Amino acid sequence: MAVELDVFVGNTTIMDEEVYQLWLDGYTVNDAVKVRMEGGALDECEANADVLLSDTMDQYRTFQMCERLLHSPSKLANQLLFQIPPHRQAMLIERYYDFDDAFVREVLGKKLSKGTKKDLDDISAKTGVTLKSCRRQFDNFKRVFKVVEELKGPLVENIRQHFLLSDKLGRDYAAIVFFANNRFETGKRKLQYLTFQDFAYCAGQLIDHWTVGAVDNMVEDMDVDLDKEFLQELKELKILISDKDLLDQHKSLVCTALRGKTKAFPEMEANFKNLSRGLVNIAAKLTNTKDVRDFFIDLVEKFIEPCRSDRWTAADTRLYLTHYSNSAHILDTFKHQVVWDRYMGVIKSCIFKMYHD
């Protein structure tokens, strides 16, 4: 007495948001039915397990058929196969492209290649996100990456227009693309405490200030590649640590400004040269792709960790960095103010964001 076929098709496609989420989360039909039963679906409309199973299967089939369209969301709006009201379409797309922070944290900065895809089962085991869901999220990253790779114009806008995503999700994807393109190292143990949102924020800063797009907004890859000229110019900042006088002058200016304003002042004074060397060295090395990749780990090792071991508060760091970057303007022999500001502006914001437990 097997049900050989069971189909329900509405003129307006019926989609249950709860079931959609279960599908996205990679539940099998049977697991989804269990979850729904536990969620009290049986109390609705005198349903029984068979009804729930039939409904879940049906919805899963619909989603599978829609999936092809979701791969290029603009098609969803003018395809003829499913009649879906616009607000439902938006929901479908937004949810489909949504991702788990735990998952994205694992692949952030990795090459979106077949090799990484093979590791997905490990990631799945580690994060508790089902393999199916991992695959979808990974494929989404890859798909967005591929599409925007060849486009001119601002990254976030391109992503939003091509994938019809919300501003928030668009920015997140921009970060993912940016990280994947520059292959920033994010997986080291020391960086584990950082969340995806921390990185996404930093990526936003880098995109806004350090890429080609920050100066010219009509070139290819403008928001994905760092501005090479700028990176070259950063080498000039080395003078701040190589010139002994300049270093001392800088230190005294900063210390004068900071004195009495924080409990951590002694440590600041003692560590000034070390910290300054750290930050300037990071700047000077960014012409090397390898060092670009280590940007975040360097920030943590060279600046955040020493400060933390000296028990600076977040406010201390903020105070220190503000004066550190502002004082450089008063140094009369230091000629690279513009580059310095462009560099320190981003460094400051990144460190502020990253300075937490």
Added chain:
Amino acid sequence: MPGKLKAKIVAGRHLPVMDRASELTDAFVEVKFGNITFKTDVYPKSLNPQWNSEWFKFEVDDEDLQDEPLQITVLDHDTYSANDAIGKVYIDIDPLLCSEAASVISGWFPIYDTIHGIRGEINVLIKVELFNDLNRFRQSSCGVKFFCTTSIPRYYRAAMVHGFVEELVVNEDPEYQWIDRIRTPRASNEARQRLISLMSGELQRKIGLKVLEMGGNAVVGYLQCFDLEGESGLVVRAIGTACTLDKITSGGAPATAIANATTHMHPSTAPASNACNSPSKDGKESPLAHGCRSTHNSPVHSACSAQRLSQNFSVSVPTLIFSGMGSGGSAGKEAGPLKTLLRQQTQTALEQREFPFFTLTSFPPAFLLHVGGVVSARSVKLLDRIHNPDEPETRDAWWEEIRQEIKSHAKALGCHAVVGYSESTSICEEVCILSASGTAAILNPRYMREGCLDVASMDHRFEEPSPSNCGFCHIPYDEFNMPFPAQLTYCYLCRRQKVPDVLFTTIDLPSDAAVTGKGCLIQARLCRLKKRAQGEVNATAISNLLPFMEYELHTQLMNKLKLRSMNALFGLHIQISVGENMLLGLASATGVYLTALPTPGGIQIAGKTPGDMSNEHHMLTIQKRINDTIAKNKELYQITPPELTEEVVGSPIPEPRPRNRLFRSHSESSDELSELDLSHGKKDAFVLEIDDTDAVEDIHSLLTDAPPPTGFHSCNTEVMPGIYNWTSGIQMFTSVRVLRLSNANLTNQGLNKIFTDLCENLLKSLYFKLRSMIPCCICHLNFTVAVPEEELIQVAVTAVAMTFDKDQTQEKLADRPITKGCSETEEQLQFPLELCVDCPSASTQPPSKTSGTVSLLTPAAKLCQNQLVIVQTEGVPISSAVSSRDRCSTWLELLRLKAHTIRRGSVKTMSSLERSSPLTESRSRSLRSNRCSFGGSSVTVVKMTPLSFLPGTRVVKYLGIINMFFIRETTSLREEGGVSGFLHSFVAEVFAMVRAHVAALGGNAVVSYSMKECVLMENPNKNQAQCLINVSGDAVICVRELDQEPASSATSLGQACTSGMEGST
């Protein structure tokens, strides 16, 4: 050269990748009509080609225009090998041939391939220039309007109802031709699709000719069906009701408009004789109680096998009237029908064709006088190869026979007409069951005899002035010579005429009928095993089973009706489906409590062996359960007949009511027939006897029918009695289930249980799916059952869920006709919009506005109809025809724009005013794209419903009939998600194609939508499946009914268009 068809291929989008290397496609298009083919250029390396072709012109006969579809094939150009087909679009251009329907077809169509499904879309523009041909002997019937809707379409009035039209055409099925062995499945599917498209075109044309012959201009309730007879061929048949429809233009009071709506009927169709003189039938036959009569024909056992089953042979078969529990008829019985038939045959062909049948299910008030009951006839036939497609006499004769049967049944019920008439078949291998059913009725004789009458005076001469509108419940037959046993009482409303205790009909509940409480869906389900057999033995076995099945279904219906404390069934549809080793029967209807009819008694359980104590106890519990259920149902359906409360409350098995007693003496025949009748009509309380386990099972199954969950209602008629205030939320759906019976040794009982569960579970699933729409009613819930293969049961359902306002501010019943009337008056507001197709004689419009423009508009309007009138009577220069046609498309745009603005909630007339300035072709196209852009998406929302209306909206234009047939096949069933996945995507594709066609015609909705056929064949072992779907409906433009209908916008639109016309004439 009566017509010129023009087609332009604009663009494609979302095409599939045909060249793997480049991941692109070099697409071009072939446009074919008849034997002429045009090609576009190849648009290289694109998935979104912009062909922007020239106009391809086909100069053809209008006969071809009606028969042939326009065939558009999209191909991938290949320099070295054969071009690959991407897919096809068949476009039925019939809507363009009718002046009042669409004027242009333009839009995106899904490119469909029978193997791959939808593969991208193509944008096409089609127009037709038609020249009026005054040849009397023409073969075409352009201009005859077709409606699937089984009532008079909303903004028309019926000036004449001519009566029944039918036609059938036959052909060989390409699937079974020898060539099929060597061609690809795709080629075979396409040949089949094309053939069926041709055949339905031809059928429609022929029906149209008959309508013209009768002097009509439209077919209402058009029902077209396919019989896939396998080896023996393909039959396409259609029935309908020929009418002369006028647009409602007069500004008179709605009352007269309605009354006019039925003015007169063709005299010849309605034998006015009211007498109940069915020969030879009265005494011997005892048809079903309560107004159901049915017969069964079976093929002769004695027929000499060398001969084909011709008309004569099948008639001489014993007619198994539903009578003495099914023992074969005697020779005496056969004589009657045979003679009748022979007599009929001697009449002229014309007269023979005319049956007083109406495919309509709802009627304007005062059309229907009395309803007798359901009449049905079935006949089992053996199929034989159709040898000569040009002479479909055999099939014609079969149907003729059945119709005669129906006619005589109606006569026996004292009725001269059959309404709500429909025909169907069920085929398994070489056996075919033909069925027809309808409701015997008496139509207003004055309408028929005297033709157009003075309406006002006539109202007073009605038999019953019946303010309560109970007339249709009154018995049409002679009280002392009843055709079947029934209890008669005086009508509970007027107390003057007799009514039966129960009424079964196939029509919709008349809008003015008084109903107590709410209605509900009632289904009877039945499975019967039969021995596997061949040929005539098989046919005989089936025809022997049929009466039993019909009887049991009837009993079930009756029990369930009583259990719900209701007394009438509407929309009764009994389907009997035949398989290799079983027969399935499914009866669906909507039960209601008609206030005019007596309160039904309860159900009483009686045992055959009263001595058994345990049994007695058992019976008491059952009796209690039944009583409880009845009480619960009364509450559920709010059945509280006021005047009888004291009688009903408490014991559902009251003492015999004296009133009923009184009349029992009159029903003389009831005693004679008692043993056939299983006491249906004899006792007040319905008695169920429990004598064996089967009966216990039956009662259990009776009680297991779960009522719909709270917040849900269901019915199989147009609307639910007792529910008002529909809101605009609607969801049309199709659901299909197939069950595989794993156990070969099933009993009838076990099978019944499985079948019942299947239906019940399907309903449960529907309720669950649609739970977000609560409170809602699932309307037009019609099931179709089939036995596609041995051990498979298929149930398909297409219905619509409609939301309604929780606050059922009780509109009084009396108000309802007025609301209906209102919609008609409001129609007149729409009138200025319709100027281009209408004769403006509106008195609703301020005369100052019309007087100046009428004369100008009338001739132009004629031209707008897309027809070039060569014999000009109004003296308009022909040269203006083309421009006015362009204007016509502009008109359409305007309508669309208007619909669009209204849909978006803001009524802005200024913009449309600007747009309505005389437009050139290109301008009107850019306008179209405007429309696209402000919707955000280019896809028009198309609503679909099996009903004749959309709640909260009104139809402003009928654009033509949609009748589509698709085949889908796969050789990668597993990859497509199994049969479910395969069918799911196919049904979705069919919906998409229907929507696309409607949108291209300029419409935004399909009403009276139905899925006529859904034949699924699968072979999981070979990873293959094939499915055929046939759908139909009426494409319409609907506008939302706003409280403040923008009359101003309508007039300004009218003015704008007027100025537009002036500008170019």
